[in-house]
Amino acid sequence: CSKDFLDRGALDAVTNESFWETEAQLEQAVNGCYAYLKGKNVVDMEKLADNAIYPPMSDYLAISTGNYDFTLGTLNSEWANQYAGIRRCNHFLENYRKAQGIRDEKMNQFAGEVRFLRAFLYSYLSFFFGDVPLVTNTLNIGDEQVYGPRTPRAQVADFILQQLDSAAAELPVSYDAADLGRITKGAALGWKSRVALFYGKYDVAEAAAKAVMDLNEYHLYTAGGANSYNELFSHKGRLSAGANKETILARLYLIDVATHNMSRECQVPDQTSRFCPTQSLVNTYLCTDGMPIEKSPLYNEGAQQEYADVFENRDPRMAQTILAPGAEWGGKDDGDQDAAPSAIFNLPKFNSDKKGCVTATGYYFTKYVEVSAVGTYNKDQNDIHIMRYAEVLLNYAEAREMQGKLTQADLDMTINLLRDRVGMHHMILSELAAWGLNVREEIRRERRVELALEGQRYFDILRWKQGSLLAEDVKGMKKAFVPGYMQPYVESVPVDADGYMIVNSNRRFVDPKNYLWPIPLTQVQRNPALGQNPGWE
Amino acid sequence: QDFATAGTAMHHVYGYQAQRKQLQTLGEVLQRIEKQHDVSFICRSELLQLKVNTGRQDFRGKAFVPSLLAVIRPYGLKLKQITAQQFAISATGEFKPQEGDNDRNPGNGAALPLLRPGFSALHSAALAGSRWSRIQVRRITGMVRGAGNIPLPGVTVTVKGTGNGTVTDADGRFEINVPGNDAILLFSYVGYLPKEVPVSDQQQVDVVLNEDMRQLNQVVVVGYGTQKKVNLTGAVASVSEKELAGRPITSMSTALQGLLPGLTAINNTGFPGASNATLRIRGTGTTNNSNPFILIDGVPGDLNYLNPADIESVSVLKDAASAAIYGSRAANGVILITTKRGKQNQQPVLSYNGYYGIQQPYAKPKMLGAAEYMEMLNEAQRNVNLPETYTEEDIQKVKDGSDPDFFANTNWPDALYKSYAPQQQHNVSLNGGSRDLTYYLSYGRQNQEGLVTGDNYWAVRNNARVRLNALRLFDIVDIDANLGYIDRTRNQPAGQTDYNSGPIYSSLTMSPLNPVKFTNGTWGYGGGSSNPVAMATDGGYDQFKSQEVTGNVSAKVHIWKNLDFTVQYGTNIINQRNAAFSRKIDYYYPDSGDFWYTNATSNQLAMRDHTGRMENLSTVLNYSFSLQRHNFKALAGYQQETYRYESFYASKQNFPSDEVPVFSLGSDNPNATGDAYQYALRSWFGRLNYDFDEKYLLELNVRYDGSSRYAPDRRYGTFPSASAGWRFTQENFIKNSSVTRWLSEGKLRASYGSLGNQYGADGVAYSEWYPYLEVLTGVSTMPIGQELTRGMAQTTLANPLLRWEKVNMLNLGIDLAFFKNRLTFSGDWFDKRTKDIQLKVPQPDVLGLQVPDQNAGEVSNKGWELSLGWTDQVNEVSYGFTTQLSDVRNKMLNLGGAPPVLDERILQVGYPIDAFYGYRTDGLAQESDFTKDPSTGRLTPNFPIFDADKGKVAPGDLKYRDLNGDGIITADKDREVIGDAFPRYTYSFRGQLGWKNLDFSFFIQGVGKGNGYINSIGLHTFQAFGSYPQEVHRDRWTPENTDAWYPRFTYLDSRNTTARQSDYWLQNAAYLRLKNIQLGYTLPARWTSRLRIQQLRMYVSADNLFTKTDYFYAYDPETIITNGGTYPQVKTFVFGLNINFK
Incomplete structure (x- = not known):
């Protein structure tokens, strides 16, 4: 009958008191925080905007159409997930200094990684919801802060930027292979440029982007020759393959350990593609002469006879992003007359006979598709690139332009590097002026093209205050290009005045309401002090 | 009655006292005395065969005469001394004419009158043709049987008015001497109604006794002991093996359904080897684990996998006072299981009972054919402005079967389910004992096959049990050793069976256009969902194996008169392993043979190994004494329990052969994890029972409990209780009144107490x-x-502030018996309040962690239970019924100030736990509910809608009700409680009828009120990928069918479905079910006795034969929440055999 008979402690856990002692423990705690680094979800967010669509109802489509309310599940899961990650980071930052005798360099790295992750999570929270409670310490039940009000968005933004500065100071520029995937100084600076751009702090964005460029650590991926842009998003471009010096921040995957379903979703060979490129995205690509389709002599809409014509004479990134006739694909039977599987894509498929991948818009993505991963559900181990050097270059150019400081030299050290990689005509200020094009618009176009299917378009639309774009009907290819034998399957699809299929309509975007998400019902119910965003009350 | 309780009753519950009683023939007794004391006896030879009960007498003392007298006198015998060494034994009155004997006080051993010589000595056999033969003492033989014509051993048979008596032997046979021609034989037996049989001149009297269904006189197992039912002051329900016998039961929890008022068993699956019955005693008392505390022979255990054939009795302790002795564990009530033990002084009896039968699915979804599906899909897409998928030409392909690979017409549930599957169980037991040692050995095997093609669903269970009781060791110790072993295996396809995965779910997600197999013989596929038949057949297996040893040993030391001490050690060791081997299924294009799809990158083996060890040690001191008519019983005890669980998991991929899944052959992705936990409990407890003349009854309990779950300063809790009873029929004013002509027994009970839950x-x-x-x-x-x-x-x-959850319960009850106990009634009312519920009070998510339990909630359960029984016999027909009705109303009283959890199942003060929460609806919108723009033809609804639905609402959509009248439907302001999932008014009716060798019984059971909710593809079509139409969906809204049940089809848009939970989709889960019906026939003993067969009974039985309900047709009304992926409930039909050999 010993007194400690009832002392039955944990058998599969370590108490907080006995943790935080060794370097290995700290590293494990840091690793725990990486669980909240966003992954394929980043790409899915492409469906919030006007680059890609999957027409049947889904949460992201509901948000993009504006037809949703505060009960939508995604709202609450985004809220709860980011705060769960923030709590984990706060717990680390409050405790890690208890460990003794660890090299400063390592301590700084750990702190920098976690600080970055916390700032990263707050970025999404503030992008989505605007004002959010700023919690920088671990909370307990009964703490006043649990039921506290929201912190103004500007204050949250300042916190994020300040934390990213600290992280940049603490983090190393690079790691050994064993630490592949960890947050670097470049990631902190690059992310800072993205956040600063979002909040209109162009000088900050410019400086941060320039700081990344000056690290001289990152270079555009060119190992794939002319096809490098596409290859970056394939297995060859994975960070672990060694050739990629472009990606600054990625969520890593590993076959049968952590996988996603990206390739299959793009070209699923017996259903409808979950990512159908929109006509709006297709129309964004310049012609090879550097002129938009409305102006380029290389593009004569009236003269186009068939589907393949749309891909003629376009920015090479178009065919490396959107599946062009003649390209290899994993979707099996395409829309050609026979019903036999084919490794080469020719025509879009509209009939759901399970023999091949169907598209709602007439287009498919090839970017992010690893053909070998299409045949199996959820067995894709491609990196999800959250931030790459190309974006930093774009951030720099945009920040310069917004401050009215853009020079041709700026373009040459940024956007024209991107164009060089694919062999595209340079962006030349004088030319743009001569063609009557708006520089700002062209820089934005460049961003949309370069970063298509990387989950950034929605946030760009928000910060450019172009919400009205989301209220427009979503369109697909010209119905007339659908071959006669396939016509019965698009018969019921309405078309616009120019003959383009209308894939999604009845959309709305209310300014300013739709620039922010509503605070989720669950959270409002649990803490009425949160209030609600304008228009959502 | 006294005889029954004192006789060599087979009910071990009398414990030690009963077992000392000895049944011997008079001849044996006399022989023993002759040897010990060098004397001789003479008596009539037939008297030597008379079975007498020697009680505690051992005749060793010099003065054996008073002892012998005490033994034989109840049988109407006298003892006379003939010489110093010679005695004569005779029936009372035999000597009257000669001696004028007036042995009025034989018990005092006074001088015995000398008997004149002339009797034969004991060894010289009978006095044939002696003058004694004219005395009218006749020998009557016979047999006593009980329900199902089972011979009853140990029945007391007495001649009314004489005290002459005997007891039936192991075969139920008896012999008795009856004086005169108009004697009346009185048969009595514990648990049976006594019976009087007048004897005229027959030599053979065979009797069938009726079970005393009300069991007022029975002894009931209560916490740490037994109690006569008449003396119970708490609310205790019990059943014995008789109620459980003969049914094809796969698990005990299922078997208890409807048998015990106040115990709700919800059983909704026919999954082989599963025991998904959820047991609740008096409702759901807490938001947490509401499972009752189950003790098997005093040791915590799992009743589901016990062999039902090993069970002797089940007691359910419902109120606080009865359960309080288990304080900390008893908040949800206690179920006490007592397993069988060997019978004393019985030759070995070998019993076989078993059955073989078939199972059929209770219901399955009726899917529509491919052509109709295609037309409906087009309609569903058209309705939401999406392009239609299929052309007329495509639909024609299905109709003419011209493209069986891509335009097949498959009914997937039909393809997946077999029409029936066998099920069987066989039990063999051996039972018997001597005076000092009894044994019970049993082995049972149950084999259940599944209803799914591919034969990957099956379960086998082996149960073995050995129970040995050594009595009177060193004259003071009784040892009880009980060892049980369970070995069970449950197999299912590798994908397991979940409500939203596995082949059963997938059979609802697979397009009818896909064939089971392509024309070239390979597995059919069509995208979106894996082929459920392929998964069930070739997908590999998921096999769960469990070996469980339960052992307990107890020693009861009889320290002093009425003082005993029991120490018990029990352990439960569980070894379980789940091995899942999933095989890669590759699908190929039927025409080209090209690879199409695979479910995995490689095959995979994953194993999880669990071990658990529970150890329980308890000591109990019992003392009882009486002061005149004041009876006291006191009990004090200590108990401790420890439990440790450990598991590890390993997996590996890529095995070269699907046939040899062994870890050493796997090459990729080795992974291992594991976990463990432990707990300990320590308790002290005490109980005091007092009664005055079995008329005024009082019981006090207290338990002091500690649990390792709480911080050291909060570990202990004290749980007291008190209960009282008044047997008003024992009062003289009732006893002496005419009321007793119809009222045989009456008792009022009241109890109040506190229980804990950790x-x-x-x-x-x-x-x-x-x-x-x-x-x-x-x-x-x-x-x-x-x-x-x-x-x-x-x-x-x-x-760190967490502490015990407490339950306070008030119980009022009444027990009545009428018409010589043939009609019995029992009623209880209770008010149970659970405080300090360990609740995860939802917090704003800025907290960032899962919330811990807090002592926050308070729940009230108020309810009542009624049961009524009748049992009687008219000539050769015995019949009876028992009916029960109970209700519990559950209500959340307090949530610790936390905001309500407003989800589809809510936690809100004033409402039942997990009540359904949702919108109110006003049916389907019709065109008249819209305003039509004459120019564009656009329809604008004239009723409130969700803002998110703007522009989408059309005739045929659900009309949600604007509860707050603000003109718009919102989730925060227009939802309310729409239904309660917990069954109300549970009832049962059980009837039985016996005529000669036939027996018939039926059991009806049901729920009077309740709600269910079928979600997603279980009920809907076109609301998600792979949700295909069922026959009921023909009745959807179209402009031509405006009076429809189902809203218009809206492809992948769930506005009108259960995704927005509303009263429109709430199911009425009330039902009435013929749970079991059974007909048995016992072969006449004269046919079978030569084969040493004591009894041979054959029966046919059917379970779930008939159900009346308004529930959605495809699922069982006890499955109140489903997505359609649950294994179906089954109907079973069996043929069974019970044989006893001796």
């Missing part, structure tokens, strides 16, 4: 087992350095 809300191990500790555990993270990486993090907040 179990919190379900969660990860550490939040359950040491919630007061702040800990970090392994968490998954992203691969770093191209390696699988694990991290450490805190995932749940700790709560």
Whole structure:
């Protein structure tokens, strides 16, 4: 009958008191925080905007159409997930200094990684919801802060930027292979440029982007020759393959350990593609002469006879992003007359006979598709690139332009590097002026093209205050290009005045309401002090 | 009656006292005395065969005469001394004419009158043709049987008015001497109604006794002991093996359904080897673990996998007073299971009972054919402005079967289910004992096959049990050793069977256009969902094996008169392993043979190994004494329990052969994890029973409990209770009144007490087992350095303030018996209040961790239970019924100030726990509910809608009701409680009828009120991928069919479905079910006795034969929440055999 008979402690856990002692423990705690680094979800967010669509109802489509309310599940899961990650980071930052005798360099790295992750999570929270409670310490039940009000968005933004500065100071520029995937100084600076751009702090964005460029650590991926842009998003471009010096921040995957379903979703060979490129995205690509389709002599809409014509004479990134006739694909039977599987894509498929991948818009993505991963559900181990050097270059150019400081030299050290990689005509200020094009618009176009299917378009639309774009009907290819034998399957699809299929309509975007998400019902119910965003009350 | 309780009753519950009673023939007794004392006896030879009960007499003392007299006198015998060494034994009155004997006080051993010589000595046999033969003492033989014509051993047979008596032997046979021609034989037996049989001149009297269904006189197992039912002051329900016999029961929890008022068993699956019956005693008392505390022979255990044939009795302790002795564990009520033990002084009896039968699915979804599906899909897409998928030409392909690979017409549930599957069970037991040692050995095997093609569903269970009782060891100790072993295996397809995965679910997600197999013989496929038949057949297996040893040994030391001490050690060791081997299924294009799809990158073996060890030690001191008519019983005890669970999991991929899944052959992705937890409990308890003349009854209990779940300063809780009873029929004013002509027994009961519960809300191990500790555990993270990486993090907040959950319960009850106990009635009313519920009060998510349990809630359960029984016999027909009705109203009283959880199942003060919460609806919108724009033809609804639905609402959509009248439907302002999932008014009716060798019984059971909700593809079509239309969907809204049940089809848009929970989709889960019907026939003993067969009964039985309900046709009304992926409930038909050999 010993007194400690009832002392039955944990058998599969370590108490907080006995943790935080060794370097290995700290590293494990840091690793725990990486669980909240966003992954394929980043790409899915492409469906919030006007680059890609999957027409049947889904949460992201509901948000993009504006037809949703505060009960939508995604709202609450985004809220709860980011705060769960923030709590984990706060717990680390409050405790890690208890460990003794660890090299400063390592301590700084750990702190920098976690600080970055916390700032990263707050970025999404503030992008989505605007004002959010700023919690920088671990909370307990009964703490006043649990039921506290929201912190103004500007204050949250300042916190994020300040934390990213600290992280940049603490983090190393690079790691050994064993630490592949960890947050670097470049990631902190690059992310800072993205956040600063979002909040209109162009000088900050410019400086941060320039700081990344000056690290001289990152270079555009060119190992794939002319096809490098596409290859970056394939297995060859994975960070672990060694050739990629472009990606600054990625969520890593590993076959049968952590996988996603990206390739299959793009070209699923017996259903409808979950990512159908929109006509709006297709129309964004310049012609090879550097002129938009409305102006380029290389593009004569009236003269186009068939589907393949749309891909003629376009920015090479178009065919490396959107599946062009003649390209290899994993979707099996395409829309050609026979019903036999084919490794080469020719025509879009509209009939759901399970023999091949169907598209709602007439287009498919090839970017992010690893053909070998299409045949199996959820067995894709491609990196999800959250931030790459190309974006930093774009951030720099945009920040310069917004401050009215853009020079041709700026373009040459940024956007024209991107164009060089694919062999595209340079962006030349004088030319743009001569063609009557708006520089700002062209820089934005460049961003949309370069970063298509990387989950950034929605946030760009928000910060450019172009919400009205989301209220427009979503369109697909010209119905007339659908071959006669396939016509019965698009018969019921309405078309616009120019003959383009209308894939999604009845959309709305209310300014300013739709620039922010509503605070989720669950959270409002649990803490009425949160209030609600304008228009959502 | 006294005889029954004192006789060599087979009911071990009398414990020690009963077992000392000895049944011997008079001849044996006399022989023993002759040897010991060098004397001789003479008597009539037939008297030597008379069975007498020697009680505690051992005749060793010099004065054996008073002892012998005491033994024989109840049988109407006298003892006379003839010489110093010679005695004569005769029936009373035999000597009257000669001697004028007036042995009025034989018990005092006074001088015995000398008997004149002339009797034969004991060894010289009978006095044939002596003058004694004219005396009218006749020998009558006979047999006593009980229900089902089972011979009853140990029945007391007495001649009314004489005290002459005997007891039936192991075969139910008896012999008795009856004086005169108009004697009346009185038969009595514990648990049976006594019976009087007048004897005229027959030599053979065969009797059938009726079970005393009301069991007022029975002894009931209560916490740490037994109690006569008449003396119970708490609310205790019990059943014995008789109620359980003969039914094809796969698990005990299922068997208890409807048998015990106040115990609700919800059983909704026919899954082989599963025991999904949820047991609730008096409702759901807490938001947490509401499972009753189950003790098997005094040791905590799991009743589901016990062999039902091994069970002797089940008691359910419902109120606080009865359960309080188990204080800490008893908040949800207690179920006490007593297993069988060997019978004393019985030759070995070998019993076989078994059955073989078939199972059929209770119901399955009726899917529509491919052509109709295609037309409906087009309609569903058209309705939401999406392009139609199929052309007329495509539909024609299905109709003419011209493209069987891509335009097939498959009914997937039909393809997956077999029409029936066998099920069988066989039990063999051996039972018997001597005076000092009894044994019970049993072995049972149950084999259940599944209803799914591919034969990957099956379960086998082997149960073995050995129970040995050594009595009177060193004259003071009784030892009870009980060892049980369960070995069971449950197999299912590798994908398991979940409500939203596995082949059963997938059969609803597979397009009818896909064939089971392509024309070239390979597995059919069509995208979107894996072929469920392929999964069930070739997908590999998931096999769960469990070996469980339960052992308990107890020693009862009879320290002093009425003082005994019991120490019991019990352990339960569980070894379980789940091995899942999933095979890669590749699908190929039927025409080209090209690879199409595969479900995995390679085959995979995953094993999880669990071990658990529970150890329980208890000591109990019992003392009882009487002061005149004041009877006291006192009990004090100590108990401790420890439990330790450990598991590890390993997996590997890529095995070269699907036939040899062994880890050493796998090459990729080795992975291993594991976890463990432990707990300990320590308790002291005491009980005091007092009664005055069995008329005024009082019981007091207290338990002091400690649990390792709480911080050291909060570990202990005290749980007291009191109960009282008044047997008003014992009062003279009733006894002496005419009321007794119809009222045989009456008792009022009242109890109040406090119970505890240590179990919190379900969660990860550490939040359950040491919630007061702040800990970090392994968490998954992203691969770093191209390696699988694990991290450490805190995932749940700790709560060092957590303490016991407390239940206070008031119980009032009445027990009545009428017409010589043939009609019985029992009623109880209770008010149960659970306080300090360990509740995960939802917090704003800025907290960032899973919330810990807090002592926050308060729940009230008020209810009542009624049961009424009748049993009687008219000539050769015995019949009876028992009916029960009970109700519990559950209500959340307090949530600790936390805001209500407004989800589809809510927690809100004033409402039942987990009540259905949703919108109110006004049916389907018709065109008249819209305003039509004459120019564009656009329809604008004239009723409130959701803002998110703007522009989409059309005729045929559900009309939601604007509860707050603000003109718009919103989730925060227009929802309310729409239904209660907990069954109300549960009832049962059980009837039985016996005529000669035939027996018939039926059992009806049901729920009077309740709600269910079928979600997603279980009920809907076109609301998600792979949700295909069922026959009922023909009745959807179209402009031509405006009076429809189902809203218009809206492809992949769930506005009108259960995704928005509303009263429109709430199911009425009330039902009435013929749970079991059974007909048995016992072969006449004269046919079978030569084969040493004591009894041979054959029966046919059917379970779930008939159900009347308004529930959705495809699922069982006890499945109140489903997505359609649950294994179906089954109907069973069996043929069974019970044989006893001796």
